[in-house]
Amino acid sequence: MPLNGLLGEDAGAAPQQVRAEPIQQRSAARLSGLLDAAAAVVDEVGFDRITTAMIAERAGASIGTVYRYYPDRVAVLHALHERAVVRFRQRVVDELGASTLTTWWDAVDCVVTAFVGLYRSEPGFRIVNFDDRDGAPAADAAADVDFFARRLADVLVNEFNLPAGPELIFRLEVAVEMADALLARAFHSEPLGEERFIAECRLVLREYLDRYYSPRALSLLAAAS
Amino acid sequence: MPLNGLLGEDAGAAPQQVRAEPIQQRSAARLSGLLDAAAAVVDEVGFDRITTAMIAERAGASIGTVYRYYPDRVAVLHALHERAVVRFRQRVVDELGASTLTTWWDAVDCVVTAFVGLYRSEPGFRIVNFDDRDGAPAADAAADVDFFARRLADVLVNEFNLPAGPELIFRLEVAVEMADALLARAFHSEPLGEERFIAECRLVLREYLDRYYSPRALSLLAAAS
DNA sequence: TGGTCACCGAGTGGAATTCAATCATCGTGG
DNA sequence: CCACGATGATTGAATTCCACTCGGTGACCA
Numbered sequence A, B: 001m002p003l004n005g006l007l008g009e010d011a012g013a014a015p016q017q018v019r020a021e022p023i024q025q026r027s028a029a030r031l032s033g034l035l036d037a038a039a040a041v042v043d044e045v046g047f048d049r050i051t052t053a054m055i056a057e058r059a060g061a062s063i064g065t066v067y068r069y070y071p072d073r074v075a076v077l078h079a080l081h082e083r084a085v086v087r088f089r090q091r092v093v094d095e096l097g098a099s100t101l102t103t104w105w106d107a108v109d110c111v112v113t114a115f116v117g118l119y120r121s122e123p124g125f126r127i128v129n130f131d132d133r134d135g136a137p138a139a140d141a142a143a144d145v146d147f148f149a150r151r152l153a154d155v156l157v158n159e160f161n162l163p164a165g166p167e168l169i170f171r172l173e174v175a176v177e178m179a180d181a182l183l184a185r186a187f188h189s190e191p192l193g194e195e196r197f198i199a200e201c202r203l204v205l206r207e208y209l210d211r212y213y214s215p216r217a218l219s220l221l222a223a224a225s
Numbered sequence C: 001t002g003g004t005c006a007c008c009g010a011g012t013g014g015a016a017t018t019c020a021a022t023c024a025t026c027g028t029g030g
Numbered sequence D: 001c002c003a004c005g006a007t008g009a010t011t012g013a014a015t016t017c018c019a020c021t022c023g024g025t026g027a028c029c030a
Helices: A002-007 A025-045 A052-058 A063-069 A073-098 A104-121 A125-129 A141-160 A166-186 A195-213 A215-224 B002-007 B025-045 B052-059 B063-069 B073-098 B104-121 B125-129 B141-160 B166-186 B195-213 B215-224
Strands: none
Touching: A025 A052, A025 A063, A025 A073, A025 A125, A052 A063, A052 A073, A073 A104, A073 A125, A073 A141, A104 A125, A104 A141, A104 A166, A104 A195, A125 A166, A141 A166, A166 A195, A166 B166, A166 B195, A195 A215, A195 B166, A195 B195, B025 B052, B025 B063, B025 B073, B025 B125, B052 B063, B052 B073, B073 B104, B073 B125, B073 B141, B104 B125, B104 B141, B104 B166, B104 B195, B125 B166, B141 B166, B166 B195, B195 B215
């Protein structure tokens, strides 16, 4: 049941930064086409060199069409980021469903595998590292991490009986920040990712969480209470 | 001797991205004044909303003056980044000198303290997270991390007899990436930094490195060879 | 006083964004 | 089944904003 709780309460709802809901059929294709184009451009020039003209041309649309759907350039990046996050959560759910999970560690491992897989296969996935440092409190990288940590905590509590509570959420936040950093580094220059950083990421996560949630630590905790 | 090796071989040399060496006296003040202004603006609007006009106005100069010293907008950011890195290294050296170091852990702790201290006191210090995602292979965040990891490795090898080698450097790179991420998160919204993330950062670093370099691990390593 | 050094800020060009005109699609009445 | 108006969708020239240039002017020095 909570396995796909990761998808979030608003999964499927249109992102709020789009200007106009598509009414007609073709618009939906336009919208995702624009994002596909943006993703391709992101892979080519990086997400700060991107121009609205590049996106429009790549999508076979005109400048005006971009602005019909998005209020400005960074809104497109936000939307692309959001789509990447949604696809990541979906992939985690798929991965979790496809694996036989015996301990919480298997679940954490799946998360890493999903992330790495998307880095390799999803065009423009590096957009997940996009953080708009302006006043907007929404669409904040920390909020994404926080949300994901809470959902993952639910899964680990319900499936593997980890003790629920703010400590678990906090530790998962820490774990996610570390994994983000190490995997970003792994893919910094190598398109397929430097394996040493990926492996070290898994190791670090396991060691960090094992400190509190290994069978031994848990039984000690149980004995103490 | 290697304690201030952290400063780097080119410490003191003018950054190469400055257009004209200041000849007259007042120019030096202008140059650092421009960077101070840029730092202030970075704190106000973040380093992607910054405009050359803002920098010039804040520094009491004109647009042209900015371009007299820096070839373009990102060069200013690079220079500010560079200054922050240099000050960080200087602070680490100061901190190392002022503390009584009994184990390598004390040195690592000093590094964290220096970083946190600068985040709190140095205007615009968040520029350390600035990464120019374009073709320029120099001025690369990963290169900074790599360079710093090597220097820190030298210190730990010479002062605390840690075993030299690529493993040490790699592990320090990993440690630096993790610390960067956790401290950036600590200061993401709180100007003074969320203490829980700072404390957890120290803990994580210690646990991670202890796995290989605790006295026990080292003696096991020595016995095996 | 002539020769640099510094500085200024209007001007240029390119990219972001707007908007009035045009095209496409849909629902509806004939 | 076919006009045909209403509304959605698209266009791209015009506008605005901002990085960056450059010729002119004052400041320092010898």
